[in-house]
Amino acid sequence: MVQESLAQGTKNMAPGHDHESHSAAGMLGPLLCWAVVFADIGTSVYYTPGILYTSVQSLAGFFVFLTMSVFILLTLKYAEITHRFPQGGGVVTVAAQALNPWFGAMGGMFILVDYFLTAAISCLSGILYLSVIVPAIGPPYALWITVGIMVLLGILNWVGISESAKVSFAGAVIAFLSDIAILVTVFSHLSFPEFLALFPQMFAGHSLNAGSLLAGFAGSFLAFSGLESISQLSPVMKQPHKKVAGIALLLVVITVGLTSPLLTMFSTLLLPKAAADPHQSSQIISLLAGEFGGPVLRAEVAISACALLVFASNTAIIGAYHVFMALSRMDFLPPIILQRNRLRGTPHYSIMLATGIPIAVLIAVAGNVDILGDMYAFGLLGAFTLTCFGLDIVRTKEWRATNRALKAIRHASPANSPEVVAVEAHDLQTSHVAPAVPRAHTALMHADLVHLPQPKTLWFKIDFTLGVLTTLLVSVAWTTNLITKPLATAFGGGVAAVGMIVAYLNYSSRQKQGQVPVPVVVTQLDSLPGSILALMKQDNPTNDAVIHAAIHAADENRPVTFLYLSRQQPRTEAPRMMEIIDPYLDDPQAKEAFGRAENLALKAKIPNRRYVYLQTTPETPGQIWQYVHPYDTIMAIENEEQLKDINPDRIRYEITPEGKVAHLLKRW
Structure with a gap:
């Protein structure tokens, strides 16, 4: 929180808020944020009923209604995450800052598993829905058509065609109106007593016990996959984040609450044969529309579902390659992930991974939607759990x-x-x-x-x-x-394990080079009376001298705070959808300085150390000094103006091989 106060006092740009310098015209308001999230969550209803029916049969609607209550609680936490972590990143950012970067890396692996399966199941389901009106593209050709579409999506991302929130808005509105049209049509064919009779029909022939209740509850979270996308929109969201995200998620709750539970209940209870058929269950919402609304509504739902599902697949690809890039910038994945091609300036290796892995998964399961749905649970719920726990911390x-x-x-x-x-x-x-x-x-x-x-x-x-x-x-x-x-x-745990092994190997490699990734870098200070404050600045040649002096001065009773003050200019280009914006990760000087400090601190076995990154103006050091109350402030004295608002008891100078530094000593 200290960086926000510094912003008030010195009008500096606080970390994580550089996107505020962009024109508000390029930012997303509540309606567009709703559209992006609903275009993701809203697609789940097209394949969830059929997948749930294979495990819980007629109870599918009941469990979606049950899980809806937890979904509402989740939206409250995700609304808070969007304004607490304006740099985006969702579970990666929350877990890294709340716990440590290794948990952030683990969260990244969880969300990648989710993105891989979302891209695969969404694109495949889209082609299966289109086969309702073009039967020739159904099985066994649907798999290879899906692979071709995903290759095309990868090429489009390589070319640099980014997703538009306005396109999401059009798709979300069409999908929502189609869902409402289906519900109105079904209700027009059911009397109120017939509608009420559906509820006991859900439980007919079923005896719920603790095991079946837990299994159904856990499996029905598939109906709400996509909520995590709201946290990825923070960098492109209008201010104030809290209000915009709150309104957007309220709209999500209303629209999802009106459609998903009822459509699941109607499709599984009114079309039980279609729900039980492996082929028709993948088209069940369109078949429901045709059963009660005729061929025109069936065709409209099939086409809109296909378009929205392919769009959701592309969103997952974009989210995945941005997570790959974030993990690379955090030093968990090799730097080759960040390489951009000279022709288009896009991260081609990240895009290849984000597209190629879902394609490999599709081929491995032979295009079976039920298997893909069964594999979904690990990454989605793992990311939800880690995000919620991180916010509690x-x-x-x-x-x-x-x-x-x-x-x-x-x-x-x-x-x-x-x-x-x-x-x-x-x-x-x-x-x-x-x-x-x-x-x-x-x-x-x-x-x-x-x-x-x-x-x-x-x-x-x-x-x-x-x-x-x-x-x-x-x-x-x-x-x-x-x-x-x-x-x-097995799938999610295997992917996460492979990812963490790669992260460990990359970490070890950087350790051998003397560039140790820092455990936790925060953007706020705490008052630490009696501590040692090592103050480094951007482009200052004596930063190494400050680091060495702090290492020598440290002892068990005095924690060391390595503080890096950056004058990094705010980026001029507007952030893209799903992009993770973090000034520290984009500041190679700060990362190198902290890496050297961490390497020396590990060798010197200094237990109590913290790393803080702030974007500031020259007047900041005095304010920081009065807030932290350090016993020893170590800094390079370039001019007397730097000592403004600093009133030490005495000043001791130290000459190191890297330069001369001053120790500003004060007993508070």
């Missing part, structure tokens, strides 16, 4: 940070009573009246309290409890699928 840390901030105010206030502290905290939250603490310290503390939750409020407790409950429910679903869907576990 972030909330817990902020809860503790709030308490630390309040204690710091209590310590700094001349009137040290709880009543004064309570008034000060209220003022900071509402009227912007600052307590009697130093000006820069006040600004930083003000920003912390404005953006951190107040743990004593009822809403915070409810929100936190619901968040933990969501994590538990999703974790139960994932654990259940690990046991009940061995194929999904």
